[in-house]
Amino acid sequence: MPLPVRLGLFYGALYIGTGVSSPYMPVWFAHHGLSGAKIGLILSLPMLARAFTAPLLAVWADSFRLRRTALILLAAAVAGLYALMALPFGFAWWAVVWFAASSMYSTMSPLTDVIVLSRAARDRFNYGWPRGIGSACFIVGNLGMGAILARGSAEWVLVWMTAAVALASLAARLLLPPDPVREHGGVDHLKARMAGLRELLRDPVFMTAVLSVGLVQSAHAFYYGFSTLAWKQQGIPESMTGVLWGSAVSVEVVFMWFLEPWRRRVGPRNLLAIGATASVVRWTALAFSPPLWVLFPLQALHALSYAATFLASLQLVERLSSPKNASAAQAINSALSGGLISGLATFASGWLYDRYGAHGYLLMSAMAMAGLIGALRLYGMRRLET
Numbered sequence: 001m002p003l004p005v006r007l008g009l010f011y012g013a014l015y016i017g018t019g020v021s022s023p024y025m026p027v028w029f030a031h032h033g034l035s036g037a038k039i040g041l042i043l044s045l046p047m048l049a050r051a052f053t054a055p056l057l058a059v060w061a062d063s064f065r066l067r068r069t070a071l072i073l074l075a076a077a078v079a080g081l082y083a084l085m086a087l088p089f090g091f092a093w094w095a096v097v098w099f100a101a102s103s104m105y106s107t108m109s110p111l112t113d114v115i116v117l118s119r120a121a122r123d124r125f126n127y128g129w130p131r132g133i134g135s136a137c138f139i140v141g142n143l144g145m146g147a148i149l150a151r152g153s154a155e156w157v158l159v160w161m162t163a164a165v166a167l168a169s170l171a172a173r174l175l176l177p178p179d180p181v182r183e184h185g186g187v188d189h190l191k192a193r194m195a196g197l198r199e200l201l202r203d204p205v206f207m208t209a210v211l212s213v214g215l216v217q218s219a220h221a222f223y224y225g226f227s228t229l230a231w232k233q234q235g236i237p238e239s240m241t242g243v244l245w246g247s248a249v250s251v252e253v254v255f256m257w258f259l260e261p262w263r264r265r266v267g268p269r270n271l272l273a274i275g276a277t278a279s280v281v282r283w284t285a286l287a288f289s290p291p292l293w294v295l296f297p298l299q300a301l302h303a304l305s306y307a308a309t310f311l312a313s314l315q316l317v318e319r320l321s322s323p324k325n326a327s328a329a330q331a332i333n334s335a336l337s338g339g340l341i342s343g344l345a346t347f348a349s350g351w352l353y354d355r356y357g358a359h360g361y362l363l364m365s366a367m368a369m370a371g372l373i374g375a376l377r378l379y380g381m382r383r384l385e386t
Contacts, residue, residue, distance in 0.1 A: 004125045006175040007116050011134025013171040014108060017164030019141020021105075023228050023245050024149065024157045027238070030229065031154035034091065040350015042095050043225055046102035047343025054334055057107040061181075067115050068176035074104045074111075075169030082162040086155075105165065110334040115179055117318060128256030128263075128311070135253045139246040146242020200329055205381050206320040210333045212374030213313040214341045216276045219283060219364040219371065220306065221345035226353045226360065227286075233357065234289050244295055248302035255303040256311070263308075268315035269378045275309035276372035280365050287361035305368075316378075341367075 029039045046053070061070035081101035085094060120127040141160070148156045200206055228241050236244075263271060282301040290298065313333055321329035345367060352360030 003119060003123060003177065004130050005133075006177075007119065008130035008133030010168070010171045010175045011112065011116075011130055012137035013164065013168040013175075014112065015134040016137040016141045017161050017168065018105075019138035019245075019249075020145045020157055020160045020164070022224050023142060023241065024145050024154075025161075026225055027149065027228060028154045028157040029094070032094075035350075036226065036229070036354040037350045038091060040225060040347050040353070042091075042098055043102075044343040044345075044347035044350070045095060046099045046106070047346055048340055049099070049103065050106060050334070050343065051332075051340035053103040054107050054110070055332055057104065058111065061107075061111055065180060067111070067179050067181055068172050071108055071111055071172040071176065072169055074108050075165050075172055078105045078108075079162055079166040079169060082158060082165060085158055106334065108168070112176075113314060115176060117314060118179065119177065126257075126260045127314070128260055132253045132256035135249050135256065139249045139253070142245040142249065143242045146239050146245075150237065150239040200321065200332060203320065205378075206317075206329070208374060208377055208381070209316040209320060210313070211341075212272065212276075212371050212378065213309060213316070213333065215367050215371030215374060216272070216279050216309045217306070217313075218342035218345045219279050219368040221342050222283070222349040222352070222360050222364050223286070225346050225349050229353065230289070230358045231295075236292060236295075240292070244299055247296055248299040248306075251300045251303040252307040255307045263311060268312040268319070269375065271308045271312035272316070272375040272378070273372060275304045275306075275312060276368055276375050278304035278308070279368035280372065283361040283364040283368060287359050287365070289358045 026039050026043070029042060034042070057070075057074075061067070064070055078101050081097055081104075084097050085101070087093065116130055117127055119125075141164070145157060145160060148160075227244075228238070231241055231244070232238060266274070278301045282298055282305050285294070285298050317329045317333045345364070348363060349360055352363060
């Protein structure tokens with residue numbers, strides 16, 4: 001089997017689970033009687049800590065000889081934690097278990113990106129192809145669980161997620177190449193790995209780039225946490241929610257598979273600015289609960305607000321880091337995009353949803369505008385001119 005296909009199938013095993021957890025885990029929590037504020041708190045806690053947990057997990061992952069080893073272990077641990085979520089011990093229990101599971105699961109994607117980006121450069125294939133397969137499987141999760149929830153219990157959300165991440169653990173062993181963490185095949189000492197991490201945190205160009213990306217990506221927080229509940233309140237059925245989420249990711253797949261030449265011509269800075277602008281438009285429009293026919297073109301903006309921003313971030317981070325701290329660089333990027341900033345936004349989103357409903361999207365618009373301002377600052381930085 002060609003390597004890009006194997007990598008794509010692993011992304012698929014990873015994202016068929018997140019395709020359910022992102023839109024439907026709030027439904028599972030609501031099914032168990034939690035308010036929007038409590039749901040926002042549970043979802044935000046691992047995000048708030050991700051600025052610390054993701055880099056530390058990345059440093060831990062680099063302690064192995066092979067990059068895939070950490071992914072195998074992380075996926076197996078998350079599967080066990082998801083199973084423990086089924087125990088009916090209430091809010092505090094779910095908060096603790098979800099914190100551990102989400103912290104580990106969210107780190108798996110940037111660790112995978114390191115493998116795939118390296119292989120794409122070495123073997124000369126488009127990173128977007130395997131990553132797009134993952135996005136396609138995200139759609140399968142969206143639509144599949146939407147159809148299940150239209151007829152069955154919200155308990156199926158947790159069953160699906162547990163099975164999916166267990167599959168990801170097996171897939172990591174069978175599909176990922178045995179690439180070494182270090183080219184010389186050895187393992188760096190902890191002191192050297194921590195030095196690489198500190199070097200990134202002290203780099204103003206790197207931090208400007210990842211903070212700008214983090215603001216734009218974290219502006220999806222209200223959408224990820226409460227769009228399903230907001231649309232349900234608006235009268236849109238859960239089965240259509242899956243279609244709406246699926247349509248957004250469909251355009252993301254098209255973007256990754258077929259717009260590679262355009263993306264390379266545009267460059268990462270322009271791509272980030274375009275994504276930030278689309279994000280401002282998207283969240284401002286959603287704040288006013290537009291009718292169903294308007295939601296589909298707004299969902300199509302996901303190709304820019306998410307996919308363009310995501311690919312811009314990978315290029316910027318790869319350009320501003322070195323092989324010795326590549327894992328830490330992608331983890332810091334992920335930690336801000338889906339971590340500290342996103343955690344604060346998710347926590348605020350729960351409070352905003354309880355009080356203002358869909359108008360909570362307006363905070364997301366303001367965050368995207370701040371990210372756009374940061375993106376424009378990158379145009380004056382010489383290290384990105386080459």
